[in-house]
Structure formats: C-alpha cells, structure tokens
Amino acid sequence: MSDAYSGPVTGHVPVLRLGDVLLVTLQGDLHDSTAQQLQQDLAETVSRTGVRGVLIDISGVEIVDSFLGRVLAEIAAQAKLLAARTVVAGMRPAVAITLVELGLTLPGLGTALSTEAGMELLSQQAPSRPGGPRQESP
Amino acid sequence: MHTAAGVEACLPIRSDMDLVWVRQHVRQAAARLGFGLVDQTKLVTAASELARNTLVHGGGGQMAAQHVSSRGSQGLRLAFSDEGPGIADLELALSDGYTSGGGLGMGLSGARRLVHDFEIDSAPGSGTTVRVTCWVVRPPRPREGV
Amino acid sequence: MPEHEADGQLATPTHEVRDFLHRRREQIAQRWADEPLFRAVFTVSRDEAVEAGKVVVDALTQVADSEQVEDPDSAGFSAVREQLGRMGAARSRAGLSNTQVSSELAALRPPVENLLAADLQQAPPEHLRACSTVLTVLMGTLRLVAMQTALSEWQALSDRQRMQLLEVATPVIRLWDGIVAVPLIGTLDSARSQVVMETLLNAVVEEHARFAILDITGVPTVDSLVAQHLMKTVAAARLMGAECIVSGIRPAIAQTIVHLGLDLDVITRASLADALGYALHQLGADIVKPGAGQR
Numbered sequence: 001m002s003d004a005y006s007g008p009v010t011g012h013v014p015v016l017r018l019g020d021v022l023l024v025t026l027q028g029d030l031h032d033s034t035a036q037q038l039q040q041d042l043a044e045t046v047s048r049t050g051v052r053g054v055l056i057d058i059s060g061v062e063i064v065d066s067f068l069g070r071v072l073a074e075i076a077a078q079a080k081l082l083a084a085r086t087v088v089a090g091m092r093p094a095v096a097i098t099l100v101e102l103g104l105t106l107p108g109l110g111t112a113l114s115t116e117a118g119m120e121l122l123s124q125q126a127p128s129r130p131g132g133p134r135q136e137s138p
Numbered sequence: 139m140h141t142a143a144g145v146e147a148c149l150p151i152r153s154d155m156d157l158v159w160v161r162q163h164v165r166q167a168a169a170r171l172g173f174g175l176v177d178q179t180k181l182v183t184a185a186s187e188l189a190r191n192t193l194v195h196g197g198g199g200q201m202a203a204q205h206v207s208s209r210g211s212q213g214l215r216l217a218f219s220d221e222g223p224g225i226a227d228l229e230l231a232l233s234d235g236y237t238s239g240g241g242l243g244m245g246l247s248g249a250r251r252l253v254h255d256f257e258i259d260s261a262p263g264s265g266t267t268v269r270v271t272c273w274v275v276r277p278p279r280p281r282e283g284v
Numbered sequence: 285m286p287e288h289e290a291d292g293q294l295a296t297p298t299h300e301v302r303d304f305l306h307r308r309r310e311q312i313a314q315r316w317a318d319e320p321l322f323r324a325v326f327t328v329s330r331d332e333a334v335e336a337g338k339v340v341v342d343a344l345t346q347v348a349d350s351e352q353v354e355d356p357d358s359a360g361f362s363a364v365r366e367q368l369g370r371m372g373a374a375r376s377r378a379g380l381s382n383t384q385v386s387s388e389l390a391a392l393r394p395p396v397e398n399l400l401a402a403d404l405q406q407a408p409p410e411h412l413r414a415c416s417t418v419l420t421v422l423m424g425t426l427r428l429v430a431m432q433t434a435l436s437e438w439q440a441l442s443d444r445q446r447m448q449l450l451e452v453a454t455p456v457i458r459l460w461d462g463i464v465a466v467p468l469i470g471t472l473d474s475a476r477s478q479v480v481m482e483t484l485l486n487a488v489v490e491e492h493a494r495f496a497i498l499d500i501t502g503v504p505t506v507d508s509l510v511a512q513h514l515m516k517t518v519a520a521a522r523l524m525g526a527e528c529i530v531s532g533i534r535p536a537i538a539q540t541i542v543h544l545g546l547d548l549d550v551i552t553r554a555s556l557a558d559a560l561g562y563a564l565h566q567l568g569a570d571i572v573k574p575g576a577g578q579r
Contacts, residue, residue: 029158029161029162031154031155031157031158032154032157032190033154062165062179062182063161063179063182063183063186064183065183065186065187065190066187066245066248067186067190088523088525089525090524090525091523091524091525092179092489092524093176093482093485093486093488093489093520093524094175094176094178094179095179095523096485096520096521096523096524097176097179097180097481097482097485097516097520098176098179098180098183098252099520099523100516100519100520100523101180101248101251101252101516102183102187102248102249102251102252103234103247103248103251104248105519105522105523106523111522111523111524111525112525113488113489113492113493113494113524113525113526114492114525117492117494117525118525176478176482
C-alpha cells in the first residue's frame with residue numbers, strides 16, 4: 001500500500017485531498033467489496049492526514065440500497081471519532097425518495113446539493129471547533 | 139414495449155459481482171417496460187436488497203425476471219430463490235430493524251415497501267423464495283394496512 | 285312475400301333475421317339515418333349517416349350468420365366496435381348521460397322491428413314472434429357492445445385527465461435564488477403526494493434550492509396519512525441537502541396534529557411570508573423596512 005489517495009486501483013475508489021477535506025466521487029454501480037474497501041481506506045486516510053472533512057459526491061450514483069446506506073453511515077461515524085465531518089453531496093431525487101421509502105434517513109450524515117455546496121458547508125463548520133462540529137444529530 | 143425480449147431472464151446469484159448484473163438487468167427490463175425513473179430506482183433497489191439476502195442468508199441462488207400483464211397494465215415480476223436454511227419466523231424477519239446478517243435490518247421489510255406485490259415462501263430447511271411485482275400503471279389496489 | 289312460406293319450409297329464426305337484414309340493408313340504414321343518434325353524430329351529410337348505418341347492419345348480419353346473437357364478443361362486432369364507441373363517446377361529450385346514450389341506442393330497434401313485421405306479415409305468428417325475439421336479442425347485444433366501448437373510452441379519458449390534473453395542480457414556484465415553494469391545494473392522496481414529492485425534488489435540483497417551502501394553506505385537513513407524506517418529502521429533501529419548511533398551518537390543523545400525537549420533525553411557519561422570511565434569513569439576506577433600516 002503506497003499512497004491511498006492516488007490513482008485508481010481495481011477495487012479502490014480514488015480519494016483526493018483538497019486542503020482540509022478529502023473528496024471522494026462515487027460513480028455508477030458499486031460492488032459491495034469496493035464500498036467496504038472505501039470505508040477502510042477513508043478511515044486510514046483521515047487518521048493519517050488529520051483532515052477535518054470528508055466530502056462524498058454521489059451525484060453519479062443511480063441507487064443506494066441499505067448496504068451502501070450503512071457504509072455511508074459508518075464512514076460518517078468513524079470520521080466523527082477522528083474529529084472529521086462527513087457530507088454526502090448531490091443525491092438524486094429518485095435515490096432520495098427510494099431511501100426514504102426503504103426506511104433509511106441517515107440522520108448522522110451531513111448533506112449538500114452539490115460538491116460546491118458541500119465544500120462550503122465543511123469550511124463553514126471548520127472554525128467552530130470546540131465541542132466538535134455537528135448539525136443534525138438530536 | 140410489449141415484447142418480452144430483454145425482460146425475461148434467469149440470473150445466478152453467487153457473488154457480489156452477480157448483484158451488479160442483477161441490478162443492471164432489472165434496470166434495463168424496467169426501462170424497457172416503460173417504468174418512470176423513480177419507479178425504476180425503487181425496483182432496482184428492492185432487487186438489490188433481495189438478491190443480497192439470497193446471497194448472504196440463502197448461500198446463493200437465482201433471480202428469475204418475468205414480464206406480466208393484468209387488465210392492460212404492464213408489470214415486472216422478480217422471483218428470488220435459494221436452497222438455504224429458510225426463515226423460521228417470517229413475521230420477525232419482515233419487521234423493521236430485525237437483522238441476522240449485520241445489516242441495518244431494512245432488507246426484507248424495506249424491499250416490501252418499494253414494490254406493489256410481495257410474496258414470500260419459506261420454511262426452515264426448505265429454502266426461501268421471494269416474489270415481487272411492480273406495475274407500470276398501478277391496478278387499483280387498496281391502501282395497504284400492514 | 286318471403287318465398288319459403290309457400291311449402292311450409294321455414295328457415296330458422298336466426299337465419300330468417302340474417303336474410304332480412306341483408307335484404308333490407310338499404311332501408312334500415314335510411315331509417316337509422318333519421319334517428320337522433322345518427323343525426324347527431326354524422327352532422328356533415330345524411331349520406332355519411334346512411335353509409336355508417338350500412339356498416340352496422342352488415343356487422344349485425346355477420347353476427348346473425350354466426351348464430352351468436354347474444355355474445356358481445358362475437359367476431360362480427362369487431363368491425364363496428366370502434367365506430368360504435370366513437371358514436372357513444374361523441375354523445376357523452378355532447379353532454380348526454382349514459383342512460384340517455386343508452387336510450388338513443390335502444391331507439392334503433394323499433395324501425396328495424398317494424399320492417400321485419402311488415403316482411404313477415406304472411407308468416408305464421410309464432411315464426412314472427414321467434415324472429416322478433418332474435419332481433420330484440422341482437423339489438424340488445426349491439427347496445428351492450430356500444431356501451432362497453434364508450435365506457436372504456438370514457439374511462440381512459442378520465443384517467444388521462446386525472447394525471448394531467450395531478451401535474452397541473454402542482455406548480456413549483458421559484459421565490460428567490462435558492463428558494464422554491466409549492467402551494468398545495470385540495471386533498472392530498474397517495475398518487476398526488478407522489479407527484480408533489482417528485483416535482484418538488486426535481487425543482488430543488490434544477491434551481492439549486494437550499495430551501496423548499498411546502499405551503500398547506502389550501503389543504504382542508506391533515507390526517508396521519510397526509511402528515512406521513514409530508515414527512516417523507518421533508519426527509520427526501522434533507523437527504524439531497526435541502527431544507528423543507530411547512531407553512532400555512534391553520535389553527536384547526538395545528539390542533540389536529542397535536543391531537544393525533546404526530547411529531548412533525550420539521551421547521552414550520554404560520555404563513556408562506558414567514559417561511560420566506562426564515563429562508564432568506566438563513567441565506568443571509570434579511571428583509572428590513574425602508575425607514576427602520578440601518579439600525
């Protein structure tokens with residue numbers, strides 16, 4: 001394992017570092033194993049780089065089932081333990097409607113309309129450091 | 139739009155690679171039958187949940203896709219079957235949040251909410267078959283009281 | 285005048301009717317052309333009505349020939365099914381009730397029956413009776429076929445209108461940069477709320493709207509099902525990164541919601557104006573009165 005956030009390796013989703021944020025772009029139909037690999041890669045990368053935010057662009061994802069939903073929720077939970085906030089950006093309307101019908105509302109996740117809005121959200125949260133930034137958990 | 143070609147198929151479910159094929163096939167078949175984008179997404183998601191159940195709990199099996207029509211409505215019927223250990227308590231398995239496989243426990247119960255008709259056949263030791271149907275133009279059906 | 289009566293060899297009643305229809309094709313069509321149904325549908329020329337009448341007589345002849353006078357699915361009807369349906373539908377559109385259309389169809393029988401009675405004057409009474417029974421059944425089946433076809437066309441039309449109404453009834457309005465609103469009017473059923481949800485979420489994407497206002501001022505009652513639909517829309521918008529505000533909750537509805545024990549986990553405002561004010565504030569654009577401006 002050389003550099004986790006470099007080129008695309010089979011089974012790996014590339015993780016890009018943009019300043020204080022890790023950017024992941026998910027595309028098309030993800031294998032379960034690829035999603036699990038991403039979860040592991042992200043935990044390692046957040047821990048190693050000490051970034052404050054993880055931004056996952058899912059505008060290219062056509063379906064999110066309960067498996068991928070759980071992976072996203074766990075990514076957010078483990079990032080939070082490492083003092084980073086996770087935002088999922090660009091979920092399509094059909095995907096959102098289906099997730100709600102499925103019974104998943106992913107309360108621990110921050111959401112944004114687009115990657116730009118997501119970046120803005122993450123940079124806004126950064127200064128309010130003490131106590132740890134969070135938005136919607138009760 | 140009334141052709142069965144490209145809709146009817148029987149796909150194996152043996153690995154998570156097969157889940158991808160199942161999703162792609164259901165997506166294409168649903169598009170061919172004229173389902174709208176939201177309904178396509180619901181159906182593919184339900185298929186993904188059920189196929190994963192077949193793989194994880196049933197130890198693998200297959201999905202059969204079939205074009206059905208009733209009173210002028212076009213529909214897609216999917217049957218997921220395995221020869222696994224079966225389900226002892228169906229009511230429990232169908233309730234929200236119940237899980238035996240480490241998921242969120244939304245697989246069966248969630249999939250049921252995404253389709254119009256849902257049937258399950260299972261007994262301990264004799265495998266499990268789940269049949270779901272979605273209609274392009276819904277036939278009149280009573281609001282489910284489940 | 286019928287030829288066969290001479291030696292007492294009578295055709296079966298059904299065949300008698302078939303031969304009669306074939307022989308009197310022109311006269312029947314002529315008489316039908318003057319009946320309200322044909323007159324009202326074929327307004328361009330009388331000849332057109334006569335031609336249409338002949339087609340129907342031909343269909344009846346064929347049905348009588350197949351001896352399936354009481355079967356609406358008889359092959360003979362298939363040629364005229366569409367035409368009959370159009371005629372019935374045209375009369376419905378003209379404002380006639382189904383019963384009125386049905387009685388106009390029934391009015392086609394007497395002229396034919398009179399002709400038959402005239403033709404069979406010399407025949408034994410029981411034969412005449414048998415033949416007019418066959419004719420009555422045949423005309424009854426014709427009426428059934430016409431009503432069936434007209435009703436199914438009417439059904440399709442009403443389905444189409446219903447879908448159009450659903451779409452028309454859900455206008456999404458862009459109130460400001462990043463703020464969209466949908467005023468809901470009338471009863472929210474499952475089909476309707478599905479359309480509302482999809483339309484609103486698509487508008488959120490198109491307008492890059494961070495705020496979506498659901499105004500329920502025009503919704504007469506909120507029961508737990510409606511509340512559930514609202515909550516689903518709110519949850520889906522949240523997953524996409526937009527926030528929903530429900531506005532226009534009248535006092536009576538607020539009471540109902542509390543009585544039902546529903547927990548609307550969502551931002552609510554009394555009026556659309558308040559909701560807009562809240563959303564603008566969140567976007568960093570406050571509304572200030574000109575006079576009281578720069579504190």
